[in-house]
Amino acid sequence: MHPDFPRPGPPPAHDEAIDAAVAGLTGLDAVPVAEHVERFDTVHVALTAALASIDKV
Numbered sequence: 532m533h534p535d536f537p538r539p540g541p542p543p544a545h546d547e548a549i550d551a552a553v554a555g556l557t558g559l560d561a562v563p564v565a566e567h568v569e570r571f572d573t574v575h576v577a578l579t580a581a582l583a584s585i586d587k588v
Contacts, residue, residue: 552577 552574
């Protein structure tokens with residue numbers, strides 16, 4: 532590997548809570564637009580909680 536390029540880090544860890552939250556967006560195109568906000572809010576809350584817990588690892 533060339534010394535001027537950073538070495539690749541370990542693959543990102545998979546968090547089941549994050550995966551589940553993002554999966555809530557699957558099929559969003561088949562859901563009425565009025566329900567999109569609730570889905571996005573749910574994902575936002577889950578991702579915010581995951582980010583907040585990073586320092587506690």
